[in-house]
Amino acid sequence: MLSKLITFTLAVALAFAQVNAESHTVIFTNKCDFGTPILRASDGEILSVGGDYTSDGALVGAIAMSMLTPLSVRLSKYPGPCGDNGEGCTVIETTLQNDYSSTDISLVPPHKFSVTGGFGYFDGCNGAGADCAYSTCPTALLYSNQTWLQVACTDLNVNLAITFCD
Template sequence: MSASRVFTALLVSVLAFAGVQAETHTVSFTNNCGFGTPLLKAGGTTFSTGGTVTFEGPLISAIAFLQTGGCGDNGEGCTLIETTLKNPTTPGSGSSTDISLIPPHAFSVTSGFGYFGQCNGAGADCTFSGCSTAFHQPGDTGVQVACQSDDVNLAITFCD
């Protein structure tokens, strides 16, 4: 292979690689309660105990809650935030986040979330056990908040 062909092949490879942007999502916490430890878990792994964490790729079926000492390992007995953060590959297949009070989860502290970086302003807050912004039964799908943009980030706040 000639030097010019090698150079051309290398240049095409570099440009193709540079054109691919990695998917990334950041989750941050604000705990205004003065007690408890924010947790972010997925697949049985704890990814954060209150610090900001960035994922290089999708975050699928994650849960977040404020561990007050009375929560189970998966947030049982507490207000739960459920999220999937991923770039959409087809219409409607992007990120989705919600608040769940479906038993065994129950209202424990004011909890809320909001997207940032993309879909700014989309989110929800739950300030009491009867809030209309949370799942109370599995059919309450209208409370899910979607974001169909790439590289969306999520801010989670407790006691705001």
């Protein structure tokens, strides 16, 4: 009897853990005729080079940018490649965590407008997001104190779609 009770308790605990596991996915759409979207963790680790990324748990302080290729830099009007932390480029900053996610478009120096970019939440807070099509767009942070431009979401396991050159 005791072993059945232990087995049942473990099964319930495992089911509860799987139902409440936190997970977030970031997907990219690159409509540029150049470059590759990069997702970088707050510690500098590259999480994704163009492909979708799914975190097992919270994703805190990540940045996304479109890295330009040297050939596209020579052939286009766009500036050179982004720095390791998006210096010189349009950056989308995000924290995805249950109960409070926040995402913004940053043009705060040393970041600057390089390509159009935007984001939107899905599987929660659908329709919440922002787009930036020019260097003084009203939805992008131009100064670090513009925290009201961060787009928040309090849904669990929310995901994020990021588009460059929309």
